[in-house]
Amino acid sequence: MSHEDCIFCKIIEGEVPSAKVYEDEHVYAFLDISQVTKGHTLIIPKTHTKNIYETPPEVARELFERVPKIANAIKEAYEPKGMNVLNNNEAAAEQSVFHLHLHLIPRYGEGDGYDLGWTVH
Ligand code: 5GP
Ligand code: ZN
Numbered sequence: 001m002s003h004e005d006c007i008f009c010k011i012i013e014g015e016v017p018s019a020k021v022y023e024d025e026h027v028y029a030f031l032d033i034s035q036v037t038k039g040h041t042l043i044i045p046k047t048h049t050k051n052i053y054e055t056p057p058e059v060a061r062e063l064f065e066r067v068p069k070i071a072n073a074i075k076e077a078y079e080p081k082g083m084n085v086l087n088n089n090e091a092a093a094e095q096s097v098f099h100l101h102l103h104l105i106p107r108y109g110e111g112d113g114y115d116l117g118w119t120v121h
Pocket of ligand 1: 018097
């Protein structure tokens with residue numbers, strides 16, 4: 001179920017090129033065009049859904065259950081020291097592409113170029 005004028009739907013359909021990291025029947029993962037760190041990857045459901053508020057539980061389940069597998073593939077490929085998994089919802093929370101996506105951001109230690117700006121303890 002693709003959505004007209006959605007860049008990520010076009011990526012899933014191969015109309016817009018992308019660097020594929022992983023794909024199966026439910027999700028597509030690819031390198032972010034603007035890497036905040038080496039290996040910065042986006043995971044998206046193949047079903048178009050705007051953001052977490054509008055995501056049916058089944059689509060969320062299919063997306064989130066694949067995170068460990070994809071995170072480990074990135075970990076093996078890039079050997080980061082850690083990884084942030086982030087999701088932005090609505091423009092006020094920095095969402096810029098309105099097709100649900102998770103950011104997997106490998107972290108390489110101090111000075112890796114990415115600053116989350118806050119820490120949850
Ligand atoms: P958001 O700000 O919505 O959480 O994240 C959207 C992300 O999508 C951004 O990090 C941006 O760099 C990435 N992005 C936007 N357009 C494209 C594209 O055409 N190809 C790829 N690979 N990433 C994109
Ligand atoms: Zn879409």
